[in-house]
Amino acid sequence: MLNFLQFALYSWLKIDLSQPRFSHLDRGLIDQLLQLSEQLGQVAMAPISHVLDRQAPQIIDGKVQTPAVLKDALAALAQSGVFATSAPLAEGGTALPYVIHTAVAAILNRFDAPIYGYVLLTQGAANLIRTFGSASQKARYLPDMVTGKYFGTMCLSEPHAGSSVGDARTKAALLADGRYAITGSKMWISGAEHELSDNIVHMVLARVEGAVAGTKGLSLFIVPRYLDGADNHVRLIGLNHKMGYRGTVNGALNFGDGGVCVGELLGSTNGTSAGQGMAQMFQMMNEARIAVGVGAAAIGWRGYELALAYAKNRAQGRKLGNADPTTPQIPIIEHMDVRRMLLQARAQSEGALALCLYAANLSDQAHSGDVNAAKLLSLLTPMVKSWPAKYALEANDLAIQVLGGAGYTQDYLLEKLYRDNRLNPIHEGTHGIQALDLLARKVIADDGAALVLLLTRIAVTAQAAAKIPAIAQFAPGALEFGTQLAQAALKLGAQLKAGQTQSALANAGVFLDALGTVVVCWLSLDQVIAAQESPDLAKVFANCRYLHGYELNKVHAAVAVLNAPEILSGDCGF
């Protein structure tokens, strides 16, 4: 993965370290950092993946028990500064560009995504406090979150309010000292409760008494597990027993159980930030959505790596056409079907990771004032969350298939990776929620300006590709299909405006997948252009051939579906 990351960062994205805020960095330092991350993952994470999967968290004597090796691994990550990659220098952080932070995250997720989950959530919570918190809130929590002494969570969902966050019932009642008493239940909380850190900083969406219904009435509260060293009455109701991602504790919490649970309104002590909860939380969610994409891509990548190594070693069968059973068996990578599966798995995992890196780089550019980058990032975010979650999972499926029966057993990591990755289309906004965000919000916003911007960038790549004979045949594809999708979106947008909401958005999920494929194909072409001098050219070009030859044509079917909403709106006989 290191090779690809270096190619992507330097040759393809040509990341810009010239900003004053990155003056502490240079390429040598970044390479070292990536190398260290690789070693850290290999030493501290990879060896315990199986253990964490088999010894899921349990409640024993009222405490959440996790394997001892998990605490050790997290301590090693903390010691290496992994919790601080995105924190500013002033806090003792590394202040990495987001794209480098993302590269590090990809490396670590590849070795064990469930372990990295604790880092991810802690960084997200810290970023919220850093961005919106008051000076005293920052002082109280950030130092220990940056060092990994405290962990963080995000508490949005409730048992009756999952995708529909606005229906949250958790309440916040003003106390005499300006803080709030939090009461209610939160569900699906990763890192909800454990003995892995000295404290847990819950970022809790709740409704101040008297606030309006829906998302507009929600405010965000900092609710620590321990307040000034004392129990803050956050109780674990129970653990969720999941198909995968078992290294990450996940459970339901009760706030205000057995005593007053104190929360501070994020950012203000006089209540002015009340009602800002969703807006604030969206910062964390947008980061988390990119992080989900990175995790999914990395899990897919890991499966590919393991399957590739197996396919090079496992001898089975003979070349097609060789009917002589006395000749030696050949490594299965020489079978075309295995080759196809491996190519697909790599093209999808690398394509997914490239998408994430591109988006992360946009985030850095946006941060440096590039308005178009911000616009494009906003459009891409639902795809960054969803495309990897779907297609890198497919890569894991293929990796199992390469091993055959062996891949279906717990002797290899592949079935675990498949189970782990199945989470990613669900959390941080399901596939369906991302699809609505894309089609009903991002695409039609600003009269489709972001989509036009995307098509313009695709056109630039197409023009450059047309000049390189080896890839000229792939030059027009992404632009053509992207344009067809844009035309379909235009029609759907008109239907939306006319109030035909149901039928306009019926196939939002199909649109999400298809536009994601167009984007990944475009970026893949862009990589081939950048790779002309690279030793990785064969790989990058093969990925591009696969994506354009096998996946892009499927967009044709998606366009047909988008133009036929009546399939779903008729009587389905449910």
Added chain:
Amino acid sequence: MLNFLQFALYSWLKIDLSQPRFSHLDRGLIDQLLQLSEQLGQVAMAPISHVLDRQAPQIIDGKVQTPAVLKDALAALAQSGVFATSAPLAEGGTALPYVIHTAVAAILNRFDAPIYGYVLLTQGAANLIRTFGSASQKARYLPDMVTGKYFGTMCLSEPHAGSSVGDARTKAALLADGRYAITGSKMWISGAEHELSDNIVHMVLARVEGAVAGTKGLSLFIVPRYLDGADNHVRLIGLNHKMGYRGTVNGALNFGDGGVCVGELLGSTNGTSAGQGMAQMFQMMNEARIAVGVGAAAIGWRGYELALAYAKNRAQGRKLGNADPTTPQIPIIEHMDVRRMLLQARAQSEGALALCLYAANLSDQAHSGDVNAAKLLSLLTPMVKSWPAKYALEANDLAIQVLGGAGYTQDYLLEKLYRDNRLNPIHEGTHGIQALDLLARKVIADDGAALVLLLTRIAVTAQAAAKIPAIAQFAPGALEFGTQLAQAALKLGAQLKAGQTQSALANAGVFLDALGTVVVCWLSLDQVIAAQESPDLAKVFANCRYLHGYELNKVHAAVAVLNAPEILSGDCGF
């Protein structure tokens, strides 16, 4: 499922009970049988699915331990005559047409496929003995296999010979009494060893000393766990710990460990059936391949059922366009995206099951002397094995997604069904092996006669559909895409003949999926024609709309791939 089965059997396939061998049956009896199977599954199987999944088989004190409830369930199945559905009346069996047997299998698999696995293997082994065995072999084993007192297995794979069965090294040395001493190891044996039956009848492929290399040197042996009440030296080497299908014991066996392991050559005592092993085993494999399809379809169906029930009850969010958070939440089935997922899951599961029933009916027709039915069945078998395994697994994936986070937990059966169904693209010949069977053998055999036959049948349906206004738009699709695939196959066949084996078969897997989709779409259209007067019309029609609108157009992309083998044959940079 009962409704659909009755529609399929009577209105669509119009099964023919007029054959003398079915004179003991009538529709009333069959309906009763289906009803009883449903009850049996509900009472004896469904309640223990979770238990079997969580308490995987273990070796304790040298014996394979399975939960006690498994033995009870199998006893209930045995008592109900489930092991005897395909056995002749003379043996006390029910002598069902294969299509009815398949319907029963679908019902039972739906309640727990891993339990039904024992029945499946025992019936397969019994059928082998019934077809090829000597009179004494039949007398010795069949009575106890038909009553479920003895179970059966099929022992093909070895640690170094999975898909490449011809490389099997297990040996058979002639003993003085005409029987053989079997030595060697077999791998991936379902039902390998357990305390669930009085005996286990292993059907073992082995090479008689001096026989030629490859599949032609393999013979089939009956190797009981206990021979005349004494240990026959078949030893369990270890269990496979699988991602799913945990109710079915699976392990590796050593034959001739600690003493002579005696096997009888199937069918002859004078060695004349030596070298017939693969041909004989193919009978069992062909049945097993259809059975895998049925199991996969049924597991997909189960997921659909559970997700549908959940979606009708779970309230979440509001109609798109309703921004008022004070209005009540609606059942999620009213969300278009959920509706789409449910429709897809049903269309794929029902489509898969319809394909299996159609094939099973062909088997009955072939048995009654219909040569075309036999030809078509042979062509369809790889698709019957593979399409359900891939697309009903997709249905399970969608069923999880409908439930969101809940679907990812062990609180529901959906994640187990997903794990179970992931086995089906692997065993009884992987997806890749089926693809070679289809493209390199079945399609090109007899100058493509079977494919022409298939297209002719599709054309008949298209003609009938064109006359029904509601479906006229779907009439030409399957025929058009089927023809495109046939044209691609023609070219590939010519390449094969020219010795360009690798590139001709590079995308056999893509061809398999695509032709499977064409067949399922055709059958779906055929069902709509048959359902014109049925109360199920809305359902059947919605499935057809989904399959034609969403899936069939993807064949376009497959055709493009088949015409571009250079994507894979270039340097992939592995």
